[in-house]
Amino acid sequence: MTKITFVAPDGTRYDVDAPNGSTAMENAIKNDVPGIEAECGGACACATCHVYVDEAWTEKTGEPEAMEEDMLDFAYDVRPNSRLSCQIRISVELDGLVLTVPERQA
Template sequence: MPKITFIDAAGTAHAVEAEVGSTVMEGAIKNGVPGIEAECGGACACATCHVYVDEAWLERTGEPVAMEQDMLDFAFDVRSNSRLSCQIKVTDELDGLVVNIPEQQG
């Protein structure tokens, strides 16, 4: 299973394994990663799974689609590498992915 590293706002790394076909958010929730609230359960209806994708991984995670962009308007401190982790599908190519969790969720 691909490994994903979540770095929380305090700088603590939380490395988890996520199933291929799931989402980055699901990997965080199943492994108890703090800071990912996921209030809508992955329906892209809130901004409580907001992450910053490490610059080295931007191409592999892709661009947010229009619906995700709209939801990011509700997130705090949106940056050019902001994504909703519920919208990033886990693939073998994402093994080693690093994302940062903002101090505050939407």
């Protein structure tokens, strides 16, 4: 298991043990992290699982691919470290990952 932390808009931290191979979005939903709506169920067809990747982790999570970038156009308050959590695949290299949920989703 890989430990990841979601930070809610109010600052509440949700520490999650995430199985390798799952997505950050799946773990947010499973652990009732507020603000992650995931309306498309992880198909990269909406922007309701938008998160901000902590600056220390942006290199390890990588850049969004073209389809994800297109969906981020629909997200609220997109920043250089914005990602869709459905596109972040959990691996041992991401142990300690910190993701912040925006104040609101698209």
